[in-house]
Amino acid sequence: MTNYIGKAVKRVEDKRFITGKGRYTDDIILPGMTHAYIVRSPYAHARISSVDTSAAEAIEGVVKVFTGKDIAESGINGIPTGWQVNFKNGDTMKEPPHPLLVSDKARYMGDAVAIVIAESREIARDAGDMVEVEYEELPAVADAKKATEAGAPLVHDDAPNNMCFDWELGNPKAEVDEAMSKAHHITTLEFVNQRVIPNAIEPRSAIGHFEESSDKYTLYTTSQNPHLTRLLMCAFVLGIPEHKVRVVAPDVGGGFGSKIFHYAEEALVIWCSQRLKRPVKWTADRSEAFMTDAHGRDHVTKAEMGFDKDGKIMGLRVKTYANLGAYLSTFAPCVPTWLHGTLMQGLYTTPKINVDVTGVFTHTVMVDAYRGAGRPEATYLLERLMDTAALEMKIDPAELRRKNFIPAFDGVKQAGYQTQVALQYDSGNYQGVLKRALEMVGYEKFREEQKAARKDGKLLGIGFSTYIEACGIAPSAVVGALGARAGLYEVGQVRVQPTGKVSVYTGSHSHGQGHETTFAQVVADRLGIPMDDVEIIHGDSESVAFGMGTYGSRSLAVGGSAIVKSLDKIIEKGAKIAAHKLEASEEDLEFAEGKWTVKGTDKSVGFGDVALTAYVPHNYPAGLEPGLDFSSFYDPANFTYPFGAHIAIVEVDQDTGKVSLKRFIAVDDVGNVINPMIVDGQIHGGLAQGIGQALLEGAVYDENGQLINGSYMDYTMPRADDLPSFEIDRQVTPCPHNPLGVKGAGEAGTIGSTPAVVNAVMDALSPFGIKNLEMPLTPERVWRAMNS
Amino acid sequence: MATTIQVTVNGKAYSHDVDPRTLLVQYLRDVLGLTGTHVGCDTSNCGACTILVDGKAVKSCTMLAVQADGSEVKTIEGMADNGTLHPLQEGFREEHGLQCGFCTPGMIMTSADLLERNPNPTEHEIREALEGNFCRCTGYHNIVKSVQYAAKKISNQEKVA
Structure with missing residues (x-):
């Protein structure tokens, strides 16, 4: 057989994984290898008065302890960011330094203060506990919107009001205001798209290996992009020649965005190995991963959508405060801006759109791309507005979408669709996916069942999400013009x-x-x-x-x-x-x-x-x-634009507030498909993460900047018994601008699914007059809403 | 102060001096080099380190190596029989029950324990049995199908035998 495209070929890589022969970074043992433990600030914001390493260094088996002072004195740079977003007035965004180890101040719980290198992991950890750091705790702020208010504690002295940038996209605000002023109905939602933690099951790990004889370095790391890590680490942080550095990302146990970025630990193990002439391994434990992996989402948003009397959208106005954390991670500035604002057209012919985003520093770990990156936030906003508007205007939510869909176009005979927010969609048939999803769910029959169930006191709900996303990133010249510091x-x-x-x-x-x-x-x-x-x-x-x-x-x-x-x-x-x-x-x-x-x-x-x-x-x-x-x-000619229709059916237990996801229907169009089995698997996994955000997940920082649910005991991730088997189908609208006609399937499930679930819960709760609840929709939150 | 333990792992007898605080998972990974058993958390919630101890699924991060003294341990490396994959290993491949592969060994070992106790589980029973094992890649959909595949295969094999 040589005809493979389109076939569900079993995976080549599986054999090593099902026999325990995968090779992940932490599995690698090098001769003479030492182990690192990183001493981290327990406070979100604290001045560091002193660091005493003498007791730690006295422990047998400890090789060396380095502190922020050593890093500062070595003259190496901090971790850079890969994207520049300017203020509306043209000023460059605030880009404070992010040292590998801090010496003066800790700016989030988990900020790295010292690194202990020892002969074993256990000794390193024991010695880490003996490093005496004197902290003077300072007031902290974790909430993005509060951080911009007068008197909020500053994360960086040279970023007034904790603002990194302010930014807008779309039509001039005055034009949007005018369109909105003529609207027959305006739907307004204020909500938090909560912070979630990617939680790849393999914790991050890095091994630095300097070989003095050849003056060469090898970094083994849990990375989604080893070459970019090499470039950033060599050219921007350590100043070592790139041709002397090999970066290996072997088998990596999931990433979901969190392993894209160049992290301080990667540069640290290389720097330490060069100093000690021995390999240095660091592997995060889960608690450390919770504190230090870049998180996702965390937007505070007000969104307004105006409609004419027939339900046609007239305008969209959005204001978002995006939490960036304490420092700028690799892609952080572009996530709430160019990956979020550019999606505000959705699948609709909205003629006037203005999106305004303020990027904010807080005393929390960095926020960066997490599966979908900006696009789930945009989709959540649009699709929650659509179902809420449908309820308020007493129009069927499927019908409201149909009224506003951009007509089908293939990008060849019909031109691509130019949005109000910079992008030009490549090809699409939005009616098609919704039609198929409605058939699969048996929409009319469900509405009858729902009515009957309500009479019996059973709360059933259905929720829709018709989404588009921009992926296959990206044309280098375009992203360069938008602030990217790399080609893509x-x-x-x-x-x-x-x-x-x-x-x-x-x-x-x-x-x-x-x-x-x-x-x-x-x-x-x-x-x-x-x-x-x-x-x-x-x-x-x-x-x-x-x-x-x-x-x-x-x-x-x-x-x-x-x-x-x-x-x-x-x-x-x-x-x-x-x-x-x-x-x-x-x-x-x-x-x-x-x-x-x-x-x-x-x-x-x-x-x-x-x-x-x-x-x-x-x-x-x-x-x-x-x-x-x-x-x-x-170098691609354009982004690619997968789209789809997701429908969730939920039942809410009136006594406990528990939401059960009964069915989830997803019809996605990701262009041509090479391996349907793998594409389906990508959709399944994406759905689980999107559903997780809707019902279960959410990082919680208290007012002191303490991450209070930083373990699997406390942070709720979807388990096998939280989810149903999914009902999925596919439509194929080829991408017109790449040779395979493919669009991308990795993020679609996550981008589409979250609002479908929340919309379904709101539909179930509509007899109570409840229109909006914050995610995750925990039993407590739902029960309180029903009983208040 | 090291303690001597004797343990049979995947059919092979070992005797080692171990630090009393050494977790069983560390013993398997660091001393025996059986790196198919993974560490995904520090609170015994993720299940990536699940192995069989005397035939029962155990999270090997919750057990000290010294507690395994005298026990029979099976890890993912011991599941195939002379190169023939265990029906669960085959099932995970046939039904695309894995993506990054990191949770897979633990999933397979937990499932082995389930099928031992309940050779013909329903979807609901499979989901309940696997609720102590996180997978972040698959949404569990194909993992359920993988276990069903194995259950069917084992039951067919037994009919033949």
């Missing part, structure tokens, strides 16, 4: 070996997405060879030329396209060799099923023969270089 292309190298076996090197990184299978399907299919003849290599800066990593549902759309570009070059060069061997002209050849055939004849030469000839070029086209090995950079 991808690299794909295809190396055909002399025997016709194929090694493929991709700058994308798989931490669960199944690249080793999906990418191999594409390569085998295009070359007409068995999948077993293809090996996908990723996650090692020494073998893969360069890469921008995996996030923003970009792997297949961008990384896959880079591989396709190289495959095209392989086939083009192969044709020259084949033509020579067949004594035919290239134009007379066709390539299919792994061989070049002279059209209309049975004369052909196989891919393996051509590969061998390329490496043993005895009888070879004049002037053609030997070898069959191409590398390509693919």
